[in-house]
Amino acid sequence: MANILDFVPEQERSPQENLAEFIRVCKEEVTVFGKNLNWQDNVWTSARLLFGNLEHTKRKLTPAITLAEPFLDFAKAYVRYGYMHNRVHPARKMQALKCLERALIDCNDFPDMQFLTFGVLDRAAVLARAHYGSACAYGIGRHLELLSTFVSAKKMVPLRLDWKNPIPRPNAAVRTGIEARKMREKKLPSNEVLNALADIFAKNPQVDRDIFTTSVFAMLLCTPSRISEVLALQEDCEIRETKRDGSTAYGWRFKPAKGGPPMIKWIPDSMASLAKEAVHRVRNLTAEARRNALWLERNPGLFYRHSACPDVPENQPLSVREAAISLGIPHDDVHYCSVQLRVNKLSGRNGVNSLATLRQET
Secondary structure, X not given: OOOOOOOOOOOOOOHXXXXXXXXXXXXXXXXXXXXXXXXXXXXXXXXXXXXXXXOOOOOOOOHXXXXXXXXXXXXXXXXXXXXXXXXXXXXXXXXXXXXXXHHHHHHHOOOOHHHOOHHHHHHXXXXXXXXXXXXXXXXXXXXXXXXXXXXXHOOOOOOOOOOOOOXXXXXXXXXXXXXXXXXXXXXXXOHHHHHHHHHHHHOOOOOHHHHHHHHHHHHHHHOOOOHHHHHOOOOOOEEEEEOOOOOEEEEEEEOXXXXXXXXXXXXXXXXXXXXXXXXXXXXXXXXXXXXHHHHXXXXXXXXXXXXXXXXXXXXXXXXXXXXXXXXXXXXXXXXXXXXXXXXXXXXXXXXXXXXXXXXXXX
């Protein structure tokens, strides 16, 4: 039996270096599919694998319908590593890799895993739905989710990708009766989950994602609604009216999602303080976006000068770090900044971008 290896990334390496080391380990040290496996072959007979792209539908493989480099090396390494840990034929995994390779090309013109983003994964899911049946597409989406988690955990890509499969499982369940009711109840969050979200909200989280998630969760508890209706609430959605007993009623202006007339949803008095705090947090969280919109209205044709934006003329050449700061990209690692600029189809070199060109491109 072949030895089972566990690839451990090194913190001091860049994502690109960790990816290269992962490929080297799988090529030189992993023995699954045979010690004498010819890595350069694109048909692995011992594994019954052909590394074809989305156009590959027949048994014969030609260069025109083979996965492109550098993605091809990653696909080989990922398949070999995965089979070492789970001896299941990677047929569905190969379908996911085909969709991912095409998505990288569609989004970046080059199939490099360093360009993997949420948008690329979303595009891969779209391709899965377009090329495969619903059940198969769902399985491909699950493999894409596992792949994004794997490359993030192994620090092979610049972004941490907490991507979830957007393709729904084909529904063959009965919608009425006792069994259907049990299935619906099974999907409801447990008391532990509800208490955990309430606890996080009460502790006033500081991370944007936690603030948004717990605030929207609280708002939905205050007045059950479609999620799209809550996300479409205006900044001045709050309304207050004096009731007959002299107390103040508190509610939100809603626009129903399915064409209904505008309405007010009144919040129960016992929930009003929670609702006000949730709206307050979301309002603060989205303040920068509103400032951006106001700037663009008042200064058409100029780059938005946020607080961290370099104080330089519009046409002055920027360094890679300055360009990244201008776009709100974390700027501790110049290589990371360069990769992220290229992901956004911008130059990753010093002196090429300016605020004026960034405005035109973004």
